[in-house]
Amino acid sequence: MADITQLLQSLITGVGVGLIYGLVGIGFCVIYNASGIVNFAQGVFVMLGGMICHALLTRLGLPLVLAAVLAVPIVAGIGMLIETLVVRPMWNRGATMFAIILATLATQIMIERITILTLGDQPRSFPEFTPGGPLKLGDIAVGYQLFWILGCGALMVGLLWLFFTRTRTGRALRACSQNREAAALLGIPVGRMLLVSFALSAALGAVAGILVTPTQVTAFNIGTPFGVNGFIAAIIGGFGSAAGALAGGVLLGVLQAAAIVLFGAGFKNVAALSTLLVVLLLFPSGIFAGFKGFKRA
Amino acid sequence: MALLSVQNVTMRFGGLLANDNISFDVPEGSIFAVIGPNGAGKTTLFNSIAGSLKPTSGKVVFDGQPITGLPQAAIASRGLIRTYQLVQLFKDLTVAENVEIGFHRVTRGGVGSALLRPRWFREQEESIARKARELLAFVGLGDQADMIADKLPYGRQRLLEVARALAAEPRLILLDEPAAGLNTQETAALADVIHRVNERGVTVLLIEHDMGLVMKVAQRIAVLDFGKKIAEGTPDEIRSHPDVLTAYLGGVEMADG
């Protein structure tokens, strides 16, 4: 019976981590929909969210809430910086898609190194948002932070929905994802939409990073695993829909948690990456027509 | 005897009937044209023949063998070579290199021979280089052999695509709207090249919108309208065919090609 408890316990943890993957996955989709670019540096926003929040907390002694609220716009600003300095110049010169992917990958490494130099290479963490807990349900413990993740995840999806349906910018962004040429003809500044999408996507990543840090740790090198898992979540969810990415993330998180119980923690990343390959190979270019139809002039 | 035989080809996309039971035979050594107004199903038919689409029903027979639904490379390897409506050149390579690649089907050799360069390999390379220049001269691009293909004017890119297709020594060359985007002068040069290609013994099937070109070069014409074949015959027969006049020209008097 202990094994069942253990499994249930890890599944609950999996849901929390999975929601985080889902938020990262939505970040991928936001940029991809606006531009057709897949930003390989997506995971770096998760890392920066946690690290910057931690730095504001410990170095400036800010209260947790303030640190968290401040960290998000800072990371969004970094996202806009990446767009302005790296992605847009290449985009304007008609660089190949592989070159842009490579540039975002290089950007990720650059940011990781700068993080080591400024914030250190040690793993960091900060306390859960609500002290106390965990909540006991029989033998199963549910940390309070999970509710924060659930709540903030729902809040983010709600805000995104409002943004995309109720604001001019959001609607323009959606128009771009439907048909960029037509959007440009309608007078939508397609170039600026790329900037908006990077800011939005970085903010999503930062929220994810801040939410997840109390449940584990953050360090300069957590970007790649979160980026890859977020990408898998986005793929499972259909690379386009926010709800799909969130559901994909939860599925992936639960699978991973189960894999850890069954095979041990050591090969957790190998399991996740193999899932990626299997998903990719079972649905080669087929399930999301957007990829196939997308062509750079 | 028919080199290519299209037999009852039907292509359905959901509710849309793009090709409805189309049949015709392309005799060996002829210049055959398929014409029709925009949306008549020409491109769909072309793709069914060339292998990028598998028809819903019906057969395409090349040289006595069914080729329906075979992959593009397999169809090419039998000697049926196509060109593209929007030219698909190897843009970063020179004009001569583009044609040299065309010889892929009719030459041999892989990694091993490329490393060891035995005598037959060197002779083959020399012959490829020489024949490529000959083909370029043949289509009138002899002077531009060392240019980067992308830098050629559009009309000449078309001719280069024809030269590259000829390098593959096709038995049948399938031209997809070769006159699209060409001016009168370029179209005339193209017509001349098509004639001379045919004189080399290559069967030509062209799918074309431009009446002038078709009337000038084709020996036999099939007319499509709304996915159906409405007429087939010599240019003179087509010119005076009442259905063609109403359907294709909307009653307007036909200009002499």
Next chain:
Amino acid sequence: MTSPAITSTRASWRDHAGSWLPVLATLALLGVGLSSSGYIVTVLGFAAIYGVFSTGLNFFMGYTGQASFGQNAFAALGGYGSAILTAGHGMEPVLALLIATTVSVAIAFAVGYPTLRLRGHYLAMATFALGLITYEITIEWTSLTQGYMGYSGIPPIGLFGYELVTEKQMLVVLVAFALLGVWISNRLRRSRFGRALAAIAGSEPAAAALGVNVAGYKLVAFVIAAAYGSVAGSLFAHFVGFISPEVFGTSMVVLSFTMLYLGGIGTTWGPLVGAVIVSLLPEALRGLKELQDVAYCVILVAILIFAPRGLAGFAPAIKQFFNRGAAAKAE
């Protein structure tokens, strides 16, 4: 004034200069290496090893126009294969290198066959995942790889008991490997095989329409790149005598891409030229210390933005300059 005969002799002279000048330059560099101190020898050794790696990558990314962000996986296979077989089992280094390369080639076939059906971002992410999986395995399978600690005590390369003990002896072998790698690359490019790869890079539909088996050629290019990567990994293990997972990590991907793009992707000599320049960069960037990795990334991004064809992009301008000079002289 240019009769066809003159043009053709000049073209052939230029062709020969084009293929011999880099060889002479490489040998000159080898001479410099042999007559200088240990540090330069080490740097040039790395340059030659990375030259082999990047030249291989160029088959897949340059000639064929595909993308692999996970070629470091095969360097890790080669490196760990050689380390385990020689240091762990006392095997002859050359034999170990051959076995490791064979294994890499077999794995590249098996992995490449399904993976290369993917396109675009999916191909990029899937190959990236291959590299990451290999990295994780080298860390986690400690009984085989000794994990984070790395594998030490790898003997220098040698044959029949005769070992190349000094770094300078080893440098000669490494440079020979690099030149052999470029020679093979050059021969393969100028052949029916190389033209088929170029056709795929130019337009896959057009290549298929001319009878090129697109999937098959892509796979062969991928496997060749894997073989080069594996050999480079083996050479690294023997040259340094120690390997760890970090050696074949993601930064290897970025480093090799920097070399490839700096020298000129798709050119025969570009990858090796890029490898030499990038390997010498730490000398120039010495003042930056910890910022070195950042500097690499900045350089790579700058090349990608401003000169996507690398140094090779300047070749036509230089050629034009010389031609103009020749024309002026003729008049």
